[in-house]
Amino acid sequence: MSAAEPLVEIRHLVKRFPVKQGVFARTAGEVHAVEDVNLTIRRGETLGIVGESGCGKSTTARLILRLLDPTSGTITFDGRDITKLSQRELRPLRREMQMIFQDPYSSLNPRKTIGQIIGGPFAIHNMKQGAKTRVKELLEVVGLNPEHYNRYPHEFSGGQRQRIGVARALALNPRMIVCDEPVSALDVSIQAQILNLLRRLQSDFNLTYVFISHDLSVIRQIADRVAVMYIGRVVELGDAEAIYSHPRHPYTAALLSAVPKASADGGRRIVLGGDVPSPVDPPPACVFHPRCIRFKSGHCDVEEPAMTVRGDGQQVACHYPLERWPMTAEEMRR
């Protein structure tokens, strides 16, 4: 395998959840959680997935790990199609891909010592020999005291618990770690500790990250490439630098301009009207058109925009991408 070959390829990934209603639980509709997502995850990179709640970013992550079964589409891991593998066939692959969760309080079993928690993966994969030594090494790697081996999760602070979660994910020397909002529940000073730790581990262990967050500043700090999602679709994808310095999709632009800060431009921002539409009944054609500042009637609400390469190589699904950034006050108005 060459280094240029991607680690994960996702093609036309779709996930729909049935909505059950009434006493007979008949299917009344479907939540279009993920719709035709195409992503490539390169070896050793951090792919950031950003979007608001309900945009499908966590579902995408769970699909990549096959914690959910896709409705259609394919997922290729290291050149092998894993879309149809059974749970038993997946087991050896689970060592290669791990996950870190958002809430360090509920993702650790309160009745187990951290030695047992971090050693859990060894037990599952029948690698008990030398496990204890390895767990102690891991504790050291993530900046915890190895002597705390026999302590319970409640004896640790939020930041320390997230370090335990990181150690558990590292236990089996995975190649890829999916981090689902790993710092969202942490205070800002602790958040920085975990972000620095994840970065150091990435270079030490040659890890590939999929990093999910709703926080654009966090994504900027950690991601090499960024996928922006809205109602189950990737609307913009490209190098982080390109997207942050010149977003092309109006939704990306709105997200960036909504981040609170007292900037020199006097808080000029794109205020999106209304709320995110329901993924049960997403708008036709371009899903963003009802809220978009560049909406053109008869085009955006009729024809779905395809992902097209624009500007600095980023892909954008928009008929009228932004020509410049920052926008003028005139352009920001709908």
Add this chain to the structure above:
Amino acid sequence: MTAPGSTLLEVEELTVRFPTADGVVQAVTNVSFSLRRGETLGIVGESGSGKSVTNLAIIGLLNRKRAEITGKVVFEGTDLLALKPDELSAVRGRDIAMIFQDPFASLHPMYRVGDQIAEAVLAHEKTSKGKAQQRAVELLGRVGIPNAAQRAKDYPHQFSGGMRQRAMIAMALVHNPDVLIADEPTTALDVTVQAQILELIQTVKAEFDIGVILVTHDLGVVEETADSVMVMYAGSVMEYGSAAEVFGLPQHPYSWGLLDSMPSIDRRLETLMPIEGSPPSLISPPPGCPFHPRCRYRFEPCSSVRPPLEAPPGGHLDACHLPSERKQALGRSRSVEHFGARA
């Protein structure tokens, strides 16, 4: 920003202690500040810094049997802490209103939104149910809920997160309060909705001519909306001044730590500089300056002598032993780094 109005609220040496089986939790220690009409005071701090307890003490939502509260909370010449419960409940919700972080938990799931707001009207006003309903609809409209008359008949689950927070704001405005306390009002919301709610709070402040206390852990939110800023750590005030002062020249190492650990939206930083360690236990806080175990600038008096909250010549209040020239030099570099050239 706003012309200085009259003082609405004066908090003096507020101290809150919770005796527990494990010891006394020193939740808030000697907190003093004032709030003027038309002012937004941002209280910043991480979890356990005492920012929420301070506000619960102000609005009288702490159980006085469980919490030992000393100091004064003077509102229109009256010390609220000295009031009897029924006298206090005449003020609470009428003159001082509060909105909370989680709009999901703050609305009753089984009552219509309009009815819940009408109930708040009737709590302090003798009027007919119909009039109260009318007022609810009018307020829902004013906080930007489309088709207010129709939506007032909805249940909370039919509202989105942002709309629920709007409904909470409508409820807080029912009696034209003088002070609005907003405790992490946008933490549970998405960024685009957060922007809408912050904008609404600013509009409401101007329209109703009130003072706002905005509690948040997000420096960006404070930077954008606050006129004055109070930074809290381990129950104490670390730094307090106007927003221009605090962001123009932050003087306390804890404030620097917060700024340095904040990822930037504008560029990718080489590394973030986190504050090492974690916040102290409030049952046995460290002696001297509560921040000294995590402070990279600590020197000798810090571990034994608690620095007083004082203003250096030409500066604003901070509680740190560093010589003022050093604080100004270090603060200035932070300000330039994080905010660029600020007017």
